Amino acid sequence: MSEGFTLWFTGLSGAGKSTLASLVAEELRRRGHRVEVLDGDEVRTNLSKGLGFSKEDRDTNIRRIGYVCRLLARNGVIAISAAISPYRAIRDEVRAQHDQFFEVFVKCPIETLTERDVKGLYRKALAGEIKGFTGIDDPYEEPLRPELVVETHIETPRQSLARLLGRLEQAGYIAPSGARR
């Protein structure tokens, strides 16, 4: 049975966390791993209804995701979180509760994100129609020592995926793709 761990994506809205989480989840399942993706929206529905976007509520939300990831990871599942998780201290608190924790900083300049603005959220945040938007009028604290940084403005999702899988193999979190399981 494969060993579980938590794969934690962090980054601004629209940077590509969910896209990369989906791609890696698909590939890891194909390789025979058990995988669960906890994205921000699903978790807000099931674990954190009623919480808002104050620092305290965001922290509570991330702690809950961390708790569920830990339960899954210690039972052999690769638990993937794709929430913004803007605060370094809380991410590190979650990390400290894990035996195996792999943090991926999904990095993209705010200028690129406001230009792309797939969901139109940055425009609204800049216009003041959404308050407390991470990166605009709410903080985002970059990880200091993430296991991997992917820069989504200069590499494609497939390139990020390949680098991520390579690093997971190299660090012994998963078997090399050619290996028999």
Added chain:
Amino acid sequence: MSEGFTLWFTGLSGAGKSTLASLVAEELRRRGHRVEVLDGDEVRTNLSKGLGFSKEDRDTNIRRIGYVCRLLARNGVIAISAAISPYRAIRDEVRAQHDQFFEVFVKCPIETLTERDVKGLYRKALAGEIKGFTGIDDPYEEPLRPELVVETHIETPRQSLARLLGRLEQAGYIAPSGARR
């Protein structure tokens, strides 16, 4: 790899849910299963801080436990809930989200519980010092068709455990104890 399912204990405070949950968890682990016990207190700390004991808050708490049990169960874990879970509709809602769900009604007359009163809670509830206490001034809705009823005022925890394991084997949730895994 063994298949996961959710083993859901329901019953009044002090009826013996946690005792039986611990015993069965220990035995199932001994037999090689992956097991997680979500008891009421642990979950209130990690998933439901800030929730009170109104019907709405109790329902939210139980839905969260149900969600986490489902994530674990579909990944091969035996997820055990030992929360009071007083409302039938919410238990049935959680059941409906599961492929495999085994409900154990831990039954004990309120008279026996108030006599034992290990934690002194019934005395306080009867004196009005605790409000909204299940079975005293807050409802408890017995399951109509639980997979098993254990009556903790007429059988020992070991007897309940033996009956529970027998039923789990009989229903195909776990292999017979003599079988090789």
